[in-house]
Amino acid sequence: MHQQSLRHCDRCGGQLSTYNTDTLCFACDRSRSIDAHTPIVPEHVWSDPNVRDALSAWDFGRASRLIRQLGLLRQDDMAQLTGLSQAFLSMLESSGRRLTNIDKIVEYLTGLGVPAELVPLPLPRPTGQASPLPPDRFAGDADPTLPWTTARMVAALDIAVGGSAMDRRQFLTANGIALTAFVNQWDTAEAEPLHRAAEGSRLSHELLDGLQRTTNSLRTMDASDGSGTLTTLGDAHLQLLKRLVERTSYDEATGRRLAAIIADTATQTGWFVFDSGERDRTLGYLYSALRAAKASGDIRLGAGALSYMSIYGYSTGAPHNAVTAAQRARAKVKKLGTPALEAMLLTRQARGHAKLGERQAALTALGRAAELCAQGRSEHDPEWLYWINVGVMRSVNLFQPGSVSTRHCCLAA
DSSP: OOOOOOOOOTTTOOBBOOEEEEEEEHHHHHHTTTTTGOOOOOOOGGGOOOHHHHHHHTTTHHHHHHHHTTTOOHHHHHHHHHHHHHHHHHHTTTTTSOOHHHHHHHHHHHHTOGGGGGSOOOOOOOOOOSSSOOOOSSSGGOOOOOOOOOOHHHHHHIIIIIIIHHHHHHHHHHHHHHHHHHHHHHHHOBBOOOOOSSSSOOOOOHHHHHHHHHHHHHHTTTTTTTTHHHHHHHHHHHHHHHHHHHHSBOOHHHHHHHHHHHHHHHHHHHHHHHTTTTTHHHHHHHHHHHHHHHTTTTTHHHHHHHHHHHHHHTTTTTTHHOOOOHHHHHHHGGGGGOOHHHHHHHHHHHHHHHHHHHHHHHHHHHHHHHHHHHHOOTTTSSSGGGTOOOOHHHHHHHHTTTOOOOOGGGGGO
């Protein structure tokens, strides 16, 4: 009997089933499709003068057409990003409909990832006051578009830990746009070197070791202690870390390590705040964590902060933000060899897709997460992902195409 020649996957080299008429195995075909279901507007689009003019004039029909053409996107892609129907976008681009609802405008801009400075939004007036609110969307040094310096990292911590309600309100006004601005700036901005204090005691490695152990202890206490108590402890730890930044002497390498501990602690404390129900305060901690992560030079810490921003997004009615934050984080860590970290980000991206009703995109993201989990943890995966263990990875590998459930999103909790 003539034996049929063996065929292999063009991508991974694995043997293809005799029943598979494609050139890719099932796993590679599913992995290949993930980015096709998660379109992103290229950064160069926002520098186009015609796009900037259209957005400045609130001409969203012309802006949509230009963004789509310059970004090589389909109207279906634009619909997936913005939450608007393809039919509505078609009429919007042909001037048959207008986009006037402020909530829809914010959702539209956030979904596309429009930089905050391109569209000045009108701010609501507080009840009982005749004068308008200040035009700035961010409070002073907290503006993400300003250079990312040590002083602004400290300012962000001040607002998160000890700022007044007014500080936080100014900081987080139009928080969907604010989140997009911070994600964009973390992705593209250059951080200035940490300031080396000329005076004060020298910051020792032994002290840094102890500070990191404190942060690690807070993280492991999360399983047994109430989030309210842990928030107080996290705030106290951040206050100490802030004082060390301002008052001790350190070289750049030591300063980067201190910034890494701040990023780790701010992210963890942000989760405590969120879990205790104070959701209006959560983003302040996560923005601080992004600034500190940028100063530390550790992309993985920034991805960790963005992963919690993703949770915040799909938990507070902004699933587009969840997808955007997870996608940007994944794009930065893809070449680091961190399968556990990328799998965690994919499950949070999947939850965002599920909240948006994008079933296929959610399934594809979960499928890719299962493939990454099958690789196991690598030496490059961060230690703070200790909770992604063999048991959790196996549970993700139980993923079966055809359903999206909380059980399958176990990493997205």
